[in-house]
């Protein structure tokens with residue numbers, strides 16, 4: 001493999017993972033971030049996101065001198081063969097991706113890029129962004145390619161080093177090939193294409209995943225009504241390789257920093273282009289409706305008996321958008337908590353990843369550091385994140401603290417018999433249940 005000089009702009013979970021993993025593959029990597037405090041911490045291998053294996057890889061990179069962190073973006077690119085843009089593209093007005101950070105950095109580096117460099121859009125950006133960045137750079141001697149990431153939070157290092165596929169797209173085959181070569185050691189299937197196809201591939205992947213989840217959540221409702229079991233049905237269909245068993249676990253809706261943002265961004269560009277994409281709209285709407293249905297189910301079984309939850313105390317187990325992260329962005333748990341709160345519920349929440357005070361959550365929930373404290377005097381427990389820790393809880397103790405018996409297992413992670421032994425009534429998603437209360 002040819003060792004390359006790589007610059008990575010932005011050290012979020014995508015940028016930092018990209019930088020540390022490329023250094024572990026033997027490339028010489030400079031990561032730049034505009035936040036000087038973060039750069040200082042990274043120089044000490046202090047990683048402020050929960051990403052297994054990443055702190056170790058950062059430390060290894062620093063020790064081998066293949067990985068450096070700087071605050072000066074223009075300086076980072078001056079010597080680079082390949083420059084990865086790993087910048088935030090949050091949901092902007094009307095759901096469209098906000099490209100302000102990408103555009104600002106393009107302006108910052110345009111005069112600094114060495115002759116013949118390749119700029120790579122790594123973060124998820126709308127179709128056409130490679131062309132837009134090329135226009136902003138105004139450097140005919142610099143190529144812009146799209147190389148979307150397919151990293152799951154909490155498994156980012158693993159996914160980077162064991163990719164299902166690598167997609168690189170750009171107008172110049174030579175530039176795309178140069179980027180693909182960075183990954184030679186990973187021996188993954190390679191799709192080399194044009195920029196628009198690479199950009200759309202990322203949206204297509206996240207849309208398809210979201211569609212699968214909305215499908216699974218709808219199917220769960222059918223199972224509840226028709227006396228079927230979602231686990232058995234998804235196992236039954238999942239053995240068909242055309243369907244596949246992965247990503248069919250029902251839950252409290254899908255969320256996180258990517259699927260909601262990307263599905264809304266795709267919808268927004270479709271609308272702008274006058275293209276109706278009913279499946280995409282339905283995927284998003286199904287998620288909203290599914291969450292409303294779960295809230296309705298909780299309210300219908302509360303002691304109030306009138307659909308309101310006025311003064312009803314509930315224990316929420318899990319707030320982050322999935323287990324293995326500390327990320328609350330677009331968390332389904334928060335979406336559900338908001339609706340419960342609107343109906344007047346008093347929410348006591350515990351999440352193993354949230355160990356520090358969170359003033360930003362104080363209007364919504366009282367965050368406690370122990371699941372038993374959350375259960376104290378609560379009428380029911382709602383499991384909203386699939387932390388394995390919840391399976392191992394002392395459910396007799398939970399039952400002793402509760403002022404009710406109902407456990408809404410909205411992640412299907414608990415053991416039915418175990419809860420029954422503790423005198424609790426478990427209701428999962430996607431199998432018939434008897435209404436309590």
Ligand code: UGA
Nearest residue numbers: 149150151152153247248249251254255256257258321322
């Ligand atoms: C997602 C994609 O899975 C990655 O491939 C992609 O690279 C990434 O977005 C991105 O665009 O950067 P991530 O946001 O980390 O990754 O989260 P997922 O693991 O996909 O989970 C998304 C949501 O679906 C979570 O709320 C999760 O709890 C839920 N989920 C997932 C289910 O409810 N059931 C499942 O079977 C799987």
